Amino acid sequence: MTSAIELRGIVKRFPGVVANSNIDLELRHGEVHALLGENGAGKSTLMSVLAGIYQPDAGSILIDGEPVALRSPRDAIQAGIAMVHQHFRLVKPFTVAENVLLGARTSWLLSPGRLEAEVADLAQQAGLKASPSARIWQLSVGEQQRVEILKALYRKARVLILDEPTAVLTPQEAEALFVTLRSMAADGRTVVFVSHKLSEVMSVADRITVLRGGKHVGTLETASTDEHRLAHLMVGRDIAFESARAPGEAGEIVLRVDDLHALSDLGLPAVRGASLSVRAGEILGLAGVAGNGQRELAEALAGTRPPTRGRIELYGADLTRASARRRIEAGLAYVPEDRLGTGLVGAMDATANVMLKSLSKHRRGPLLDYRSAARRTKDLVEQFGIKMSSLDAPVRLMSGGNLQKLLLARELSSSPRVVIAAHPTAGLDVGATEAVHELLLEQRASGVGILLISEDLDELLMLSDRIAVMYEGEIAGEVSADDADLERIGLMMGGTGADAPPMAAGGGG
């Protein structure tokens, strides 16, 4: 096998931080090469250099032995390198087809019908169920990612970089993705798989390069290594693989949802008669494949999506029609899945983001007391171990893990009584994930009722007292975590378990 790509001595600095420090990386034809590392290890930066988005401060890039200058993503695409980003680069009001063709087209004449037909073929290959004429904002996060992959496929990429691709996928979807990636490698293409999930890396990659703190710490053959060795390289210490959930005593019911119905952005029924209850001091895990109404359910609970039918009770009080404001005041904290899109204001600084839900606490007469808010932010930054260049920088410049910590810090420090956490560890590294888990368990121990929406079954099993499965807008079934049967949960997620009535197709759009 020859080298498809060689990166030599790549250095990339940002104000106050060296993201990549003299990194060498060799990628071969026909391999799946995993890039492993914690958040902030420099994986995304290195791949952005390869994708022509960032210009390295030093170092060179060789494609098939020839030195090249990749000065723009377009250069990279012309050189056959395509990247699927962690934060999607999609134009939300545009259709799937329009997004796929965006920038890939030389002709100025566009016929929507033909474009859609063209894309429909590829979409089928890529396993995208949504119609090419669907608009991006209507799609779930998982579907949006498949549009990104589709984009790369359409551009006939020879080197495909995927930045944390499974963060938003269910285990089944991830498996399907791995099959696609393997077959792409078998065709002689190079797949770079950026991840921090050890098991995924072990199951999909031929070789694994580990980065830590912006430095290259090793490249290993998958066949001759194991998860423990990788974990050690990645974090520089051994990590505990199991975090035990202390036996707790569940109290009264704090959140009760009864026969709730809500519509999706498309106006189609997304939540269709979901009923569940969360007790004080327990974690109810909500499993399910993306697009089965979890997001809509969470939004209906948080008050940003009006329920069409049903009842929501918090501590026995009917909050079905209450405003988001009243729910927050009643002690409902919500960690949305879309951190930068919903949970935080990217253009504003950390202090302004920390105040978002507690304006009344930071008042001095008629004015806002930014000083006390800044003090509180500083405390939270220390307490939650958040890394940022400065308190005044817009938070959009922060990494995914630190954004999530900031979001959790704000939500959990408001002494909530009920927490809805949607995919709280999606895209986080092992260390940050562990920290988030500990935070949730602490909340549980202090008597908070938690609804944990996740697609990571291991996470759900580790943290939850009970696990409910959502399928096509309904709760397909519920199991106690102690005698949870993975196979049964998997079946319910697939819609064949328990007593899920056969519904008409096309729920999620």
Next chain:
Amino acid sequence: MKPAGGLRPRLVKRLLPSRRIRVAVRLIALLGAFAVAGIFLQATGRGAGAVYRAMWTGSFGSPYGQAQTILAAIPLIFTALAVAVAFRMLLWNIGAEGQFYIGAFGATAVAYSAPDWPRWLLLAAMVVGGLVGGALWGLIPGALRAFFGTNEIVPTLLLNYVAILLVDYMVNGPWTDPATLGFPLGKPFSESAILPLVGNTAIHSGIYLALAAALSVSMVLSRTAWGYKIKVIGSNARAASYAGFSIPRNMVAVMLLSGALAGLGGMVEVSGVVHKIQANISPGFGYTGIIVATLARFSPIYLVPMAVLFGALVVSGTELQTLGLPSDIVLMLQGVILFFALAGELFVNYRLVWRAGTVSDHPSTPAPVSNRAADLEQAG
């Protein structure tokens, strides 16, 4: 990298543009605009120097010009504030012109119906009349946008004509001054309906109102919870509704405030300058206010000096006419300044780097960071 050609320019994104850069770039843009416009003025045959000298005399260079400049800046401060407040929520208020007229209308209605009130009371009532009139004109597009999702640009624009024609009707009909024999002029205001002058100057005390308005708006936007809320709504509406801020309610409130500010401008103009109602009380203050606000990056403080600059441009047009030049030269200058300022934004967010040329022959496309206003994306 081996140099393969000469030095080539490249654009590199600044992650966090500093304040010094922002100010420097804008000053350079302003000077550049005058330089380029000078080329055209040279072509008029009068010489750019002579034209600029005349404009200087007509605006900053003489006591009379200075007063006129300030008098023209006052209404611009109000209309630019109206535009800036609305833009905090990413609303384009193109209707400051109409709100200005309606504010003048409201103030005039008060002035004509109670001419004998003591001055302080009548002026206060006229202020209320101006605020209410303008607010009402802002409410209509605001409520349409908030509750029916109607884009605010077209209604604000069209309401301008409604307001202008309403004033036209009044000055040709009910409010017309019989003494002017059919000219579209209202009856002169009573003494107590006129804003007092500042000291011995020709400047009326509306300037205090304008400066107070700019300061209060700045304070409200940057220091109060409400200002914070509308900034969040403007930056990320999803996050705003997630945090429990009511978008429709705040949208209506913003448009009420926006309209009220422009309406107050109309009151100050009739009470301070015109001393009666008449047709054409505004030579486009509402529209020039959009440029002023945009150039000041919608900052309620920076728009004050910007309004003075544009006030100077407005009054220097008169001076040009005495030279036999069309006053429209001023409009050209306004346009060139706007172009340069917008082009300058590129250099606020990107820096130009001369680097040894290599293979590629197009500038780098910077990483698309989701930041609406600050990013001027390169069209690949």
